[in-house]
Amino acid sequence: MAKRRPVGNLLALAVLSVVVDRPMHPYEMAAVLRERGKDQDMPIKWGSLYTVVRNLERHGLLAAAESGRQGRRPERTVYRLTDAGRAELEDWTRELVAVPERESPRFTAGLSVLGVLPPDEATALLRQRLGRLESQLAEERAVLARHAREVPRLFLIEAEYDLAVREAEATWLRGLLDELTTGSLPGLAQWRAWHATGEVPAEWTELVERGSERA
Structure with missing residues (x-):
């Protein structure tokens, strides 16, 4: 049986998988995910990206690395993967690969x-x-x-x-x-x-x- 995840939305898995490379702000995360075609691999609702990122931070899976503002643009927070976030990413990946589940297309x-x-x-x-x-x-x-x-x-x-x-x-x-x-x-x-x-x-x-x- 699948584990109950702190943030169970598969978009959270996608976010963790890109931030493992380097710290990013949410806009950059979305750009990288689109470039890698992750929306073809899993159901992604782009409108919930910022909510998912905040929830990952709230559960200690992401942490704010820095915040900054350029000109009149809104302040952007760059997030890094925490040790707990890396552990969650690896454990979630193991489960998805090893545990078969009935899906309903x-x-x-x-x-x-x-x-x-x-x-x-x-x-x-x-x-x-x-x-x-x-x-x-x-x-x-x-x-x-x-x-x-x-x-x-x-x-x-x-x-x-x-x-x-x-x-x-x-x-x-x-x-x-x-x-x-x-x-x-x-x-x-x-x-x-x-x-x-x-x-x-x-x-x-x-x-x-x-x-x-x-x-």
């Missing part, structure tokens, strides 16, 4: 209620998704190959993983579309009948009732 949510759409529409939408996914994958492969000529692989492994997961999704989609197209998907006839008649198949009603009894 939006696609999983959509698949869980796919039956509310008629089979032909669901097939068309899945085929549309696959087409878009294949285009994205081709572009991402090209970008990764280009970066691999210039950047050590250590700094590209998260992109490799994301590509592998999305390629696995594309493979799975092709298999499901084949079952839908050939009519070999179990329950497809009942699915069609439900949308044609508006009546829930008796087999499905029995499944729901058995599930209710077990609950």
